[in-house]
Amino acid sequence: xxxxxxxxxxxxxxxxxxxxxxxxxxxxxxxxxxxxxxxxxxxxxxxxxxxxxxxxxxxxxxxxxxxxxxxxxxxxxxxxxxxxxxxxxxxxxxxxxxxxxxxxxxxxxxxxxxxxxxxxxxxxxxxxxxxxxxxxxxxxxxxxxxxxxxxxxxxxxxxxxxxxxxxxxxxxxxxxxxxxxxxxxxxxxxxxxxxxxxxxxxxxxxxxxxxxxxxxxxxxxxxxxxxxxxxxxxxxxxxxxxxxxxxxxxxxxxxxxxxxxxxxxxxxxxxxxxxxxxxxxxxxxxxxxxxxxxxxxxxxxxxxxxxxxxxxxxxxxxxxxxxxxxxx
Amino acid sequence: xxxxxxxxxxxxxxxxxxxxxxxxxxxxxxxxxxxxxxxxxxxxxxxxxxxxxxxxxxxxxxxxxxxxxxxxxxxxxxxxxxxxxxxxxxxxxxxxxxxxxxxxxxxxxxxxxxxxxxxxxxxxxxxxxxxxxxxxxxxxxxxxxxxxxxxxxxxxxxxxxxxxxxxxxxxxxxxxxxxxxxxxxxxxxxxxxxxxxxxxxxxxxxxxxxxxxxxxxxxxxxxxxxxxxxxxxxxxxxxxxxxxxxxxxxxxxxxxxxxxxxxxxxxxxxxxxxxxxxxxxxxxxxxxxxxxxxxxxxxxxxxxxxxxxxxxxxxxxxxxxxxxxxxx
Numbered sequence: 001x002x003x004x005x006x007x008x009x010x011x012x013x014x015x016x017x018x019x020x021x022x023x024x025x026x027x028x029x030x031x032x033x034x035x036x037x038x039x040x041x042x043x044x045x046x047x048x049x050x051x052x053x054x055x056x057x058x059x060x061x062x063x064x065x066x067x068x069x070x071x072x073x074x075x076x077x078x079x080x081x082x083x084x085x086x087x088x089x090x091x092x093x094x095x096x097x098x099x100x101x102x103x104x105x106x107x108x109x110x111x112x113x114x115x116x117x118x119x120x121x122x123x124x125x126x127x128x129x130x131x132x133x134x135x136x137x138x139x140x141x142x143x144x145x146x147x148x149x150x151x152x153x154x155x156x157x158x159x160x161x162x163x164x165x166x167x168x169x170x171x172x173x174x175x176x177x178x179x180x181x182x183x184x185x186x187x188x189x190x191x192x193x194x195x196x197x198x199x200x201x202x203x204x205x206x207x208x209x210x211x212x213x214x215x216x217x218x219x220x221x222x223x224x225x226x227x228x229x230x231x232x233x234x235x236x237x238x239x240x241x242x243x244x245x246x247x248x249x250x251x252x253x254x255x256x257x258x259x260x261x262x263x264x265x266x267x268x269x270x271x272x273x274x275x276x277x278x279x280x281x282x283x284x285x286x287x288x289x290x291x292x293x294x295x296x297x298x299x300x301x302x303x304x305x306x307x308x309x310x311x312x313x314x315x316x317x318x319x320x321x322x323x324x325x326x327x328x
Numbered sequence: 329x330x331x332x333x334x335x336x337x338x339x340x341x342x343x344x345x346x347x348x349x350x351x352x353x354x355x356x357x358x359x360x361x362x363x364x365x366x367x368x369x370x371x372x373x374x375x376x377x378x379x380x381x382x383x384x385x386x387x388x389x390x391x392x393x394x395x396x397x398x399x400x401x402x403x404x405x406x407x408x409x410x411x412x413x414x415x416x417x418x419x420x421x422x423x424x425x426x427x428x429x430x431x432x433x434x435x436x437x438x439x440x441x442x443x444x445x446x447x448x449x450x451x452x453x454x455x456x457x458x459x460x461x462x463x464x465x466x467x468x469x470x471x472x473x474x475x476x477x478x479x480x481x482x483x484x485x486x487x488x489x490x491x492x493x494x495x496x497x498x499x500x501x502x503x504x505x506x507x508x509x510x511x512x513x514x515x516x517x518x519x520x521x522x523x524x525x526x527x528x529x530x531x532x533x534x535x536x537x538x539x540x541x542x543x544x545x546x547x548x549x550x551x552x553x554x555x556x557x558x559x560x561x562x563x564x565x566x567x568x569x570x571x572x573x574x575x576x577x578x579x580x581x582x583x584x585x586x587x588x589x590x591x592x593x594x595x596x597x598x599x600x601x602x603x604x605x606x607x608x609x610x611x612x613x614x615x616x617x618x619x620x621x622x623x624x625x626x627x628x629x630x631x632x633x634x635x636x637x638x639x640x641x642x643x644x645x646x647x648x649x650x651x652x653x654x655x656x
Binding site: 037039040043044050052056059060082085092131134135136137139145151153215216 | 367374381416461476
């Protein structure tokens with residue numbers, strides 16, 4: 001954490017401003033020995049998962065669509081989603097903010113509320129960060145720390161395994177499509193974009209009760225993310241489109257495409273040994289109030305297949321199936 | 329680590345590009361159980377210091393002054409400097425890059441070399457990161473992880489203690505001044521800006537051999553950084569200007585001002601009990617080929633004093649003594 005940049009709009013120093021983001025939360029997570037305010041934070045934890053995730057204005061969000069509070073909340077939750085994919089329990093968050101000079105203080109205050117809401121929701125502490133004015137758009141980089149016991153990766157898949165997803169898919173891309181068309185998405189679709197779910201409890205449950213060891217969070221769309229798992233394990237994953245749980249508010253004409261390729265739903269895609277999850281689905285769905293759906297299976301081979309038709313999401317002809325970012 | 333953004337210039341996917349930054353380095357640090365390439369990295373370490381540091385184009389550097397290799401190197405080393413201030417031994421680095429579309433691949437390749445050089449130099453592994461195109465300037469956020477045994481903070485200072493610094497000060501600001509005036513700094517001044525020093529070995533030595541428990545890295549200038557320690561410990565630090573070790577290539581007219589207030593030298597400022605360091609100076613200087621200089625002492629009171637004249641670096645009249653960032 002540095003203090004190299006003068007603050008363009010207020011009499012407070014950069015230290016004061018960083019403090020405004022980093023303070024005002026309740027006591028520290030028990031793993032934190034030294035929180036924000038020194039040169040570094042210090043934590044004590046045996047085995048730690050760490051990931052970092054960028055959120056950039058006019059790439060990942062548009063200020064005309066969602067509030068600054070929602071931007072801050074979403075930035076943290078989408079980073080936490082990587083910990084869910086590792087079944088890791090979040091305990092620490094660091095936030096770096098590059099903010100335009102125009103509206104600097106208003107932006108900082110808006111983001112702050114959403115960041116705090118998310119950090120609180122996941123049971124972590126805000127233990128560090130950096131802050132600078134910038135000649136560019138809002139850039140938020142969120143680093144998350146989680147405690148992990150079992151290594152839950154993208155690998156370890158075998159032929160015959162089953163592929164499952166939590167929740168419903170396509171909603172986040174559906175909201176973006178409506179905004180781009182000048183409309184207003186339904187509350188449910190809007191929430192799919194602005195309120196990424198916290199899936200760590202579900203992930204832990206699946207690891208502990210169903211022995212799941214392969215998982216990814218759906219940030220790039222089901223096909224691409226399942227493709228990452230297939231590549232990492234050197235197998236072929238067959239996706240059955242009719243089984244994909246689609247967000248109920250999606251326009252039927254685009255629902256399947258968005259369910260397969262829409263990004264940023266932040267649901268879990270996981271691989272389980274054959275027959276293990278079936279008897280547990282009802283218990284899972286009752287416990288979490290969330291769907292758990294088998295969407296495919298694993299064969300020998302490589303890449304992704306859709307209903308028997310070979311389909312590698314990385315090949316140019318299928319790139320359109322990947323999540324095309326709205327402003328790129 | 330996400331893959332949400334398409335790559336504007338090449339046929340490679342964002343995964344390929346992230347891989348280009350994150351791979352190509354030798355084996356992993358022994359604390360790393362799972363390196364880059366999954367949803368998160370996993371490391372095993374008992375007590376960890378973590379810090380994050382932003383570097384923004386046209387705020388912290390200018391592409392007309394230094395190469396992209398130097399930008400990448402400097403971004404990592406300035407983040408590592410926070411670990412030195414904690415006497416923590418670096419083992420992991422995560423890099424988030426928001427890059428302009430214009431020249432995307434060239435920028436990525438240039439930064440990569442400097443990032444790798446720095447990560448290798450400090451004995452760490454590159455274990456994660458994120459990458460996105462951006463409508464704004466180059467933004468680099470570096471998160472660093474270090475092993476720490478003793479808590480070395482900004483606090484714990486008492487009246488009568490001595491204040492010391494390593495190396496020489498003012499060189500980095502001196503180089504910036506010359507660039508801003510349209511000139512070319514000497515190699516030594518240029519290096520003061522482009523090659524932040526790695527001071528972890530010196531910091532560990534001071535902790536182990538002189539019982540130092542209070543340290544900060546000089547990123548905002550001696551007066552401001554000493555001020556942070558004074559504030560954290562609720563004492564007054566008196567700085568003796570004549571004792572400040574100034575960079576020998578500085579213009580004599582500005583040398584003292586830059587030595588007191590120039591930022592980003594990334595030397596250590598530390599507090600020691602009275603009389604402890606004097607007999608060790610020669611050993612330290614011989615071992616590290618680096619000066620160790622007493623520049624002040626601690627009194628009861630608050631803030632910073634210069635030669636008996638009260639001077640709070642946070643007060644408006646003294647703000648000019650703080651490091652005025654070149655483009656803000």
